[in-house]
Amino acid sequence: MVLEAYTYVFAIGTCFALLEAYNNGANDVANAWATSVSSRSVTYRQAMILCIIFELTGALAVGARTASTIKNGIIPSNAFQGNAGVQLLAFASASAGASIWVMWCTAHSAHVSSTYSLVSSIAGVGVAAVGARNVQWGWYDGSGLGAIFAGLAMAPFISACFGAIIFLLIKYLVHVRKNPVPWAVYSSPLFFLIAGTVCTLSIVYKGSPNLGLDKKPPGWIAGVTVGTGAALCLLSAIFFVPYVHAKVVKKDYTLKPWMAIQGPLLFRRPAPADAEQSTVPNYAVIQEENVAADSDSDIAARKEKAAIINGDKTVAGSENSVNATVDQEAATPNYTQEEYRQLMNQAMERHHANLRKSRGPLGWAMRSLHRNQLRGGSIHETHNLIALFKRIPAMIVAALLYGMHYDIHTAQVGIHGSPEGRRMERVYGYATKYSNEVEHLYSFVQIITACTASFAHGANDVGNAVGVWAGMYSAWSTGNPAAAKADVPMWQLGTTAAVICIGFITYGYNIMKVMGNKLTYHSPSRGSSMEMGAAITILIFSQYKLPVSTSMCITGATVGVGLCNGHIKAVNWKRVGLLVFSWIMTIPIAGLIGGGIMALAVNTPKW
Template sequence: MVMEAYTYVFVIGTMFALLEAYNNGANDVANAWATSVSSRSVTYRQAMLLCLVFEVVGAVSVGARTAATIKNGIIPISAFHDNAPVQLLAFTCASAGAASWVMWCTRHSAHVSSTYSLVSSIAGVGIATIGAKGVKWGWEKGNGLGAIFAGLLMAPACAAGFGAIIFMLIKLVVHKRKNPVPWAVWTSPFFFLVAGTICTLSIVYKGSPQLGLNKKPAWYIVSVTLGVGFGLAILSAIFFVPFVHAKVVKKDYTLRWFHIFQGPLLFKRPAPSDAEVAKVPDYAVVQHDEEDEDQSVTDSSGGVKESAEKTGSEGLKDGVVSRTAAGRDTENAVTNATDYKVLMEEARQRHHAHLRKTRGPLGWAMRTLHENPMGAGSIYELHNLKMLIIRIPAYIVVAALYGVNYDIHRAQIGILGTPEGRRMARVYAHAEKYPNEVEHLYSFIQVITACTASFAHGANDVGNSVGVWAAMYSAWSTGHATAASADVPLWQIAVMALTICFGFITYGFNIMKVMGNKLTYHSPSRGSSMEMGAAITTLIFSQYKLPVSTSMCITGATIGVGLCNGTWRAVNWQRVGLLLFSWIMTIPIAGLIGGITMGLFLNAPHF
């Protein structure tokens, strides 16, 4: 009967746990996939689909191992003295503290670690519940706060090392050659081998208990891992190498994707007589032609200028949008805060004007909102109530589909005149640009590395979210405090994994649009090295039950690869400093939110 009275606490705790998982996807997963999208190796929609598949597979196969650290490794289960209501309230407050902080940061496009937010919030709740002495501050065989917070420096450093090693290998073997294209073609199976081996190793080494992989002998682990890795390499040598050889070496622009199944026969396929340039995408980060074309289209429609001339809720003052402030013709266009706000609003309105031209539910919703603005006066005015009734269905559609249709590259257009835009131009100038034909090959490899990174994130971070929820569910359903060795149900892991993917799909763009190219110059060869370095680091920490921030790993790998340009000026150290500051501040702020919330509820007056 007592636990029936606490059902509402469990419901609220479940909501916060799901919100924390949602924020995890919108923040950490978005940061992991920002490299691939910014490098133009995959589109945002392709990233969503791949993330959904590999995130869930990684979570279900190996995700349960880190759950025990979050659930039992920080606050000893014995501290609750088998008081299930207190344990339920403790983890509810922990989820609330982490979810609130990460949601605020994500809303303001601030990049923080959801892992460290949850860990810090649990520590704060522990202090409020049993005092500072009861919290496991030491190493505790890899389960205490000392081991977890050690990852604050260890994880980015390890990822930077792995990422730098992989990219330097690519740079020395391929990029530094007089004719790098053939070298990139013939060495590509090796990187498929690396990606396949790492992904397979993470499954079979101390792997899924559901499949009995955690009890397999060493010979089984080695044979399966190398078998899959070499199998993938052989398949790439048979099908991928002939395909890209015909495309980038022979410059056969008549080649289609289904020709890849012809395999070695493509070596005998004659190239067109007029083949001069390989038909591959342009992987340049900044493409002015795209910007100018988009600008001309939106100007002709009146989307930007019309919005700028309005003095309504959009907040543009004086009704003037300066073409000089767009920053394409002069470096010193943005000189004050007003110009900067006008510039960013103009970029946003260009994006919205483009969405209004599209077909489908989102295009209808954006046109509805644009054509039915709120009028003067308060919301309870009759004309505003009528407009609100018309706009509510459009609001719902936009909330569900806006992130799915977001164009990360278009969102970054028009910011070249800002202080950060000029700073990034200087950073990009120190990064050597490699031929598109070479980068095109690594765009395929980056898909593999991105999927591996997403698998690694599911294996590691889903345990952080599901750990507290599993403790709440066990305490509520059984009426007893969760035992230290309690298993996490598979269905809970699946629910959390899907929630993480949903957060990435619907709100991940808010982080991706600022994290894509704000640390260093990105390209497919660089991006694949970054993602592989981060994936290796995350998987290593996960195998030893250490919750580590995937965001910190990809950030460290990005810095390591950026330094491979040969100068420290190829990295935006101001952004690095802001990231480090936000990581450090997460610990006390999330801890205070969770601790204060727990203290208030635990010591509230009661009858």
């Protein structure tokens, strides 16, 4: 009977643990990749593929270390006094509390930290299960709540510093040069050196016990780390530099990615006769309003304003540009709340109309949902029951494929005349727009930094998500409380990482549409600095078994790079304030939800 009850609790807890991992992918991973997608360095579909590869690699290579902190560092195993059932129920309640809160926030496009949601929920559960005195509120050898919550202030600040340092290096090494393109081409291997060194160090320093990496001497660690980074730097100089030279400097639009294997031979490859007429993508952030103009004058006014914001008529970031933007605000329409919602609904309907025209399973699903809408009357009316029966298969297909076809760029713009739209315009006005050729080159570099950031997320957040599940599995399978030094099974790390990737693929768009360009002006050179700064911070915290929020790190790096524009108004502080507020509110809310569930479960009447 006891074993049967354990099985029920473990099954329910597993569902909540996987749901928490799913929401982690839809929230934190989406936030990590929003920078690359917003900068147009990768498409959403490309980000999905790269996310799967590097999330799994980071989780399997490094992830188990932070899992031990989540599992045993907050509520010590001996606090359960040998009662495996209470420990199993505690971890199940913690997963439920964290997943419910993050799921609600993700559904409402609210950006929160899944890491701190889980940590706060565990703390609340600990108070309800074993009493506040048994919860590790202090430092506890770097594993207690004091150490974890120290990252709430430390991680964004450290990420901001790293991101700013990297971008300032790019700015003064490349952007301010009279001829910046060659400088950008020949300095690009530096990023391979940094990325290779950081990722290798994260694996071999206090690395996987299964590979014996945790017992290697410092000299061996330093040699492997520096050697790997140097090797990647050399390989990029041989193959990557000639490729981007032909692609950006020679403007060889006929060059295919697989031709990079030719290496230095590409320097001798003749450019097409019409190469000079080819153009690189425009990486300037342009606010295209999803508003139907009433007259030609309205269209002309918006075009003129967009030109001013993007530096076509005045120098971006200059006083004239900012003043012009401010002066035109008086002429822009102000919408009521109801009108604003109608504009957003109209934009969404246009997006759905385009999807209905497409071929394939999603097009069929969207057409089926459009044809079989619920009509007047209660749900049990015959016509609504028939429509609902027809909608179910289409709803399943749409849930799986909708995110892959979501227009992230359209969703990130601000409605013309709205407070947020005007605020974004002012923020963009303070940012200097650099050469599109240089930004195009850094779009290739940003793929490397985005993969590094995804690897870092897998190393940290997958371990956070799997920690409580590993504790539940140990208590259920052995009948004893999970040991303080119990290993996390590799299959659990892999499963959790896979579910996180599924969350990003199917629902990540809901967070990405409110992130990215709404914090500060984005471009590939800025985005690569943000991602690398965040990745370095995350991996440093992982090395010391400290769970840290990927969301907080990428936000801190974004603010740090935004301030490098030279003006405090180059950052959307209203949005930053909302993010910080959501982080702070996560602690008591997630703790109360998890603790409340545990208190109800423990004190349920027994007959």
